[in-house]
Amino acid sequence: MAGGGFDAPEAGGGKGNKHKQKKGAGVRIDMTPMVDVIMLLLTFFMLTTTLAAPQLMKISLPKGDTKDKVKVDMGNVLYVRCSDKGNVYFSDGKSDGSETELKKIELKNVATELEKLFAKNNNLLLLLKFDRKMKYNIMADIFDEISRAKIEKRYAFLKMEEADVQKVTQAGG
DSSP states (O other): OTTOOTTSOOTTOSSOOSSOOOOOOOOOOOOHHHHHHHHHHHHHHHHHHHHSOOOOOOOOOOOOOGGGOOOOOGGGEEEEEEOTTOOEEEEEBOTTSOBOOOEEEOGGGHHHHHHHHHHHOTTOEEEEEEOTTSOHHHHHHHHHHHHHSSSOOOEEEEEOOHHHHHHHHHHTO
């Protein structure tokens, strides 16, 4: 029969194999320390991941009813725009509905600038406008800066319109 037992002796040969297997010294690796290390690492990662609470941003969105609309004096508004490159721009609203020129703010200085502006006007409302092409981590960094600022946190999200994109582009993008 062809293909029978692979480790059976060759059929038809009265003599033994020409090549005999040599008995060599076997290499034995003790796996006990490696198993101990793996179990310690597994325990460490299991404990640290369960103890680290996930950080979530709670966002309350209005239902959009007409009774939910709030009238705001535009003189108490601070526009915060963020470009797709991650540049942050502030502009103050005016009571007539217009706004001041955009002022570029470094991301690390957002908290201090907000504190300065709230010292002048503590009724300030932040209107946040983010470019849809920007990276999410930049938006999270801006929220971190807002939460670091020692101010009353009142802000709303608005869609960044084409006019806003043009203003940001003119200011340096």
